[in-house]
Amino acid sequence: xxxxxxxxxxxxxxxxxxxxxxxxxxxxxxxxxxxxxxxxxxxxxxxxxxxxxxxxxxxxxxxxxxxxxxxxxxxxxxxxxxxxxxxxxxxxxxxxxxxxxxxxxxxxxxxxxxxxxxxxxxxxxxxxxxxxxxxxxxxxxxxxxxxxxxxxxxxxxxxxxxxxxxxxxxxxxxxxxxxxxxxxxxxxxxxxxxxxxxxxxxxxxxxxxxxxxxxxxxxxxxxxxxxxxxxxxxxxxxxxxxxxxxxxxxxxxxxxxxxxxxxxxxxxxxxxxxxxxxxxxxxxxxxxxxxxxxxxxxxxxxxxxxxxxxxxxxxxxxxxxxxxxxxxxxxx
Amino acid sequence: xxxxxxxxxxxxxxxxxxxxxxxxxxxxxxxxxxxxxxxxxxxxxxxxxxxxxxxxxxxxxxxxxxxxxxxxxxxxxxxxxxxxxxxxxxxxxxxxxxxxxxxxxxxxxxxxxxxxxxxxxxxxxxxxxxxxxxxxxxxxxxxxxxxxxxxxxxxxxxxxxxxxxxxxxxxxxxxxxxxxxxxxxxxxxxxxxxxxxxxxxxxxxxxxxxxxxxxxxxxxxxxxxxxxxxxxxxxxxxxxxxxxxxxxxxxxxxxxxxxxxxxxxxxxxxxxxxxxxxxxxxxxxxxxxxxxxxxxxxxxxxxxxxxxxxxxxxxxxxxxxxxxxxxxxxxxxxxxxxxxxxxxxxxxxxxxxxxxxxxxxxxxxxxxxxxxxxxxxxxxxxxxxxxxxxxxxxxxxxxxxxxxxxxxxxxxxxxxxxxxxxxxxxxxxxxxxxxxxxxxxxxxxxxxxxxxxxxxxxxxxxxxxxxxxxxxxxxxxxxxxxxxxxxxxxxxxxxxxxxxxxxxxxxxxxxxxxxxxxxxxxxxxxxxxxxxxxxxxxxxxxxxxxxxxxxxxxxxxxxxxxxxxxxxxxxxxxxxxxxxxxxxxxxxx
Ligand SMILES: Cc1ncc(C[n+]2csc(CCOP(=O)(O)OP(=O)(O)O)c2C)c(N)n1
Ligand code: SF4
Ligand SMILES: [Mg+2]
Numbered sequence: 058x059x060x061x062x063x064x065x066x067x068x069x070x071x072x073x074x075x076x077x078x079x080x081x082x083x084x085x086x087x088x089x090x091x092x093x094x095x096x097x098x099x100x101x102x103x104x105x106x107x108x109x110x111x112x113x114x115x116x117x118x119x120x121x122x123x124x125x126x127x128x129x130x131x132x133x134x135x136x137x138x139x140x141x142x143x144x145x146x147x148x149x150x151x152x153x154x155x156x157x158x159x160x161x162x163x164x165x166x167x168x169x170x171x172x173x174x175x176x177x178x179x180x181x182x183x184x185x186x187x188x189x190x191x192x193x194x195x196x197x198x199x200x201x202x203x204x205x206x207x208x209x210x211x212x213x214x215x216x217x218x219x220x221x222x223x224x225x226x227x228x229x230x231x232x233x234x235x236x237x238x239x240x241x242x243x244x245x246x247x248x249x250x251x252x253x254x255x256x257x258x259x260x261x262x263x264x265x266x267x268x269x270x271x272x273x274x275x276x277x278x279x280x281x282x283x284x285x286x287x288x289x290x291x292x293x294x295x296x297x298x299x300x301x302x303x304x305x306x307x308x309x310x311x312x313x314x315x316x317x318x319x320x321x322x323x324x325x326x327x328x329x330x331x332x333x334x335x336x337x338x339x340x341x342x343x344x345x346x347x348x349x350x351x352x353x354x355x356x357x358x359x360x361x362x363x364x365x366x367x368x369x370x371x372x373x374x375x376x377x378x379x380x381x382x383x384x385x386x387x388x389x
Numbered sequence: 390x391x392x393x394x395x396x397x398x399x400x401x402x403x404x405x406x407x408x409x410x411x412x413x414x415x416x417x418x419x420x421x422x423x424x425x426x427x428x429x430x431x432x433x434x435x436x437x438x439x440x441x442x443x444x445x446x447x448x449x450x451x452x453x454x455x456x457x458x459x460x461x462x463x464x465x466x467x468x469x470x471x472x473x474x475x476x477x478x479x480x481x482x483x484x485x486x487x488x489x490x491x492x493x494x495x496x497x498x499x500x501x502x503x504x505x506x507x508x509x510x511x512x513x514x515x516x517x518x519x520x521x522x523x524x525x526x527x528x529x530x531x532x533x534x535x536x537x538x539x540x541x542x543x544x545x546x547x548x549x550x551x552x553x554x555x556x557x558x559x560x561x562x563x564x565x566x567x568x569x570x571x572x573x574x575x576x577x578x579x580x581x582x583x584x585x586x587x588x589x590x591x592x593x594x595x596x597x598x599x600x601x602x603x604x605x606x607x608x609x610x611x612x613x614x615x616x617x618x619x620x621x622x623x624x625x626x627x628x629x630x631x632x633x634x635x636x637x638x639x640x641x642x643x644x645x646x647x648x649x650x651x652x653x654x655x656x657x658x659x660x661x662x663x664x665x666x667x668x669x670x671x672x673x674x675x676x677x678x679x680x681x682x683x684x685x686x687x688x689x690x691x692x693x694x695x696x697x698x699x700x701x702x703x704x705x706x707x708x709x710x711x712x713x714x715x716x717x718x719x720x721x722x723x724x725x726x727x728x729x730x731x732x733x734x735x736x737x738x739x740x741x742x743x744x745x746x747x748x749x750x751x752x753x754x755x756x757x758x759x760x761x762x763x764x765x766x767x768x769x770x771x772x773x774x775x776x777x778x779x780x781x782x783x784x785x786x787x788x789x790x791x792x793x794x795x796x797x798x799x800x801x802x803x804x805x806x807x808x809x810x811x812x813x814x815x816x817x818x819x820x821x822x823x824x825x826x827x828x829x830x831x832x833x834x835x836x837x838x839x840x841x842x843x844x845x846x847x848x849x850x851x852x853x854x855x856x857x858x859x860x861x862x863x864x865x866x867x868x869x870x871x872x873x874x875x876x877x878x879x880x881x882x883x884x885x886x887x888x889x890x891x892x893x894x895x896x897x898x899x900x901x902x903x904x905x906x907x908x909x910x911x912x913x914x915x916x917x918x919x920x921x922x923x924x925x926x927x928x929x930x931x932x933x934x935x936x937x938x939x940x941x942x943x944x945x946x947x948x949x950x951x952x953x954x955x956x957x958x959x960x961x962x963x964x965x966x967x968x969x970x971x972x973x974x975x976x977x978x
Contacts, residue, residue: 071827071839098822100820100822100823100824100825102819103669105666108830115827116827116829116840118827119825120825121825121827122825122826122827122828122829123666123696123827124827124828124829124830124831125662125665125829125830126688126689126692126830129659129662129689132627132654132655132666133662133663133665133666133669134666135652135654135659135663136625136627136662136664136667136668136669136670136674137666137667137669137670138666139625139650139667140623140625140650140667140671140672140674141667141670141672141818141819143820144670144819161656161659162659162662165654165655360650360652364645364646364648364649364650367646370646372646373646374614374644374646374647374648376614376618376647376785377785379614379615379644379647380601380615380782380785381782383601383602383603384403384548384602385601385782386402386403386405386599386600387597387599387600388405388592388595388597388598389597
């Protein structure tokens with residue numbers, strides 16, 4: 058590229074149509090800001106989405122885009138990436154799209170480790186269909202379809218992804234632009250399926266779902282920012298941390314004989330730790346950052362390798378040979 | 390038995406006969422042996438003249454146990470030869486098959502020529518001293534039988550010997566045993582005076598050229614591979630295993646050096662969706678399945694219709710509804726293929742009529758998909774998939790071209806601008822500078838493809854796509870009439886695998902002096918332009934199909950022709966005799 062790319066190069070001419078105040082705007086801004094830094098020209102980038110408010114995303118990116126059908130984006134993106142490993146392929150999905158109707162595709166794309174960047178916008182509600190509870194809604198949620206409260210137990214996207222043997226699992230928050238930008242970069246840099254859950258406020262149907270984590274006055278008490286190799290510390294005064302009591306994590310306050318040395322140190326490569334942190338629910342703080350990152354061959358690269366290997370061994374396919382496979386005979 | 394059948398077929402093909410086969414096996418992998426449900430059979434018809442079916446009434450039945458006899462005896466021709474493995478007609482086996490007395494001794498088989506052969510004993514004798522276990526010896530019984538029928542029909546067994554050599558390369562003792570059993574069977578036929586003499590089936594007079602024996606599923610796999618190579622693009626198959634379509638997935642998985650990607654997806658939805666993704670990226674994309682899978686794929690196929698991407702969906706039809714009879718053929722998915730999506734979602738439908746025809750149809754499906762930027766449904770069925778016939782290898786240079794021209798010019802590029810003639814849109818694949826655009830399931834504006842809720846635009850887009858598909862009829866050659874070109878008393882209209890029995894029945898009734906003709910359809914959507922006019926040349930039209938009248942409904946609706954239905958849904962092909970009598974009845978009515 059002769060001139061450096063800017064965020065404008067990634068913005069399409071389509072009018073953005075989310076509700077004013079929707080968290081999706083902030084995510085769009087963060088992605089458009091991050092993309093130029095990857096140095097990949099827009100024509101090499103593809104955004105594939107399912108159905109939902111979040112899945113409108115591709116229309117606003119000046120890249121190739123495919124707004125597909127509900128829940129199926131991971132499958133469509135897999136076919137594209139496997140046959141076109143040269144492309145930078147992103148999946149944008151919602152909590153309903155990815156974990157309800159598309160749950161099957163999500164777990165399989167993660168276990169296969171197809172080299173995709175998967176962004177799950179989790180607003181813990183069905184936005185587009187106007188406010189039914191979703192698989193990530195907390196138990197007892199009152200919505201139009203659950204007037205006396207939902208009775209099903211929610212999924213936790215992070216532990217679902219870890220359970221599916223994802224090789225990169227992270228979480229960020231729509232309004233934490235700097236952190237979100239960093240997580241996008243990490244996700245993009247990872248070879249294989251990167252799974253990034255982005256907590257997103259739906260100010261129409263589930264406003265304030267993540268208030269604890271976004272309200273400036275209190276967020277430091279609730280956010281636990283994960284950093285590889287660093288002790289798990291949080292709190293406005295950075296005076297609280299996570300310590301292991303036997304095999305159980307507990308929140309401790311530093312001082313009175315408790316020092317940083319007593320705290321758990323984050324290790325992105327430790328799957329057990331990732332599961333433990335993934336399971337943190339209030340009153341424990343909510344972790345954000347990279348839970349887990351492991352290097353494992355990506356499906357698309359392996360598929361390409363097999364084609365290369367077989368071609369090297371058997372030679373490039375010869376159609377005349379193909380037709381003559383099996384016994385032939387000649388009739389005069 | 391499938392193995393013996395396949396090998397006997399190969400021997401016959403090499404002997405120059407025309408052949409047609411119908412394998413028939415239980416859906417259960419290991420159905421209880423000796424029961425009727427567990428019978429695995431293989432029917433083969435060999436002939437010195439052109440044949441179209443595996444035959445209604447076999448002249449020879451090899452029954453390895455009482456259940457096999459019971460399951461097939463109803464189909465045999467009068468005076469047929471029955472070769473029975475006497476030792477297997479034990480009290481226990483008889484009971485398992487539901488016999489109260491032994492048919493070999495109770496005279497119930499008197500109208501047949503029964504030959505009792507102690508297959509197990511003879512095989513054991515032949516293998517004495519090989520040191521093989523009892524179980525291994527018993528496994529060689531099949532080869533003894535193959536040898537015996539090879540002698541009966543004067544087939545050379547060399548090709549089977551070399552096939553065994555490649556199969557048992559790593560286990561010389563097993564190879565030796567199999568060859569010994571094969572030869573023992575052959576010699577047994579020659580030296581005993583069991584059969585008065587063997588049959589001679591001289592080579593058939595068939596078109597000159599190089600032939601091979603091929604099943605429908607193989608022909609389909611090869612057709613797709615050749616099409617992708619002709620298009621100069623990789624082939625991408627997204628598929629989920631299902632009987633009777635899985636063999637296409639298996640076969641294509643072995644063609645990696647032809648730039649073939651096979652993706653065994655988590656379900657049929659992911660199968661078709663991955664193919665759609667690959668099509669978006671510029672691959673020749675296909676998905677293969679059977680009826681239940683097509684149900685699951687419906688929504689995604691609708692997406693491909695809307696975004697206008699090339700894709701071929703193969704439906705190897707099986708008997709439904711629901712799980713039905715998975716290993717048995719049926720043609721009851723036609724209306725689903727045509728209408729099984731929400732909204733106005735027309736797409737081309739092509740049906741193969743013989744195992745070898747699957748090659749041409751798979752190729753043609755890709756050609757149309759790419760030329761018209763549309764999903765295409767290819768219909769075959771279980772009978773075609775596993776049935777085999779000799780295939781005259783095509784001259785690859787004479788196949789119609791498959792032209793892939795990706796859009797590259799950003800000047801005035803619009804993703805939904807259309808070719809004036811075909812109405813197809815450009816194929817603009819990711820990676821092309823300056824052509825970035827978004828497609829999706831929401832209604833798009835004419836030319837730009839941008840999301841639009843304009844009522845008139847919505848109708849225009851629906852009509853444009855319908856016209857695009859209807860326009861494919863322009864390319865079709867005039868329909869062939871087998872029989873009376875200017876019309877006659879009755880025409881039998883068929884599609885798909887009913888080709889063989891219909892052609893044979895029409896030939897027979899014509900030989901009896903009746904003015905009967907046959908039209909067979911490859912294109913089911915759009916229907917050929919001259920179909921209505923050609924049907925009207927006849928006093929009567931009869932539609933023969935393995936469903937309750939699906940094409941019949943279309944013919945009546947589209948042409949207001951009062952056609953007659955001839956329908957069978959038993960998971961079995963029509964018998965020629967059934968069609969002959971149905972035609973005669975229709976002529977009398
Ligand atoms: C097959 C199918 N079923 C149902 C719908 C309706 N539908 C559209 S979006 C959606 C839920 C979306 O929720 P989520 O994925 O959380 O996205 P959000 O709108 O919250 O971003 C539903 C049920 C559909 N479009 N297609
Ligand atoms: S409904 Fe909610 S998620 Fe959807 S656009 Fe509006 S605010 Fe955003
Ligand atoms: Mg949601």
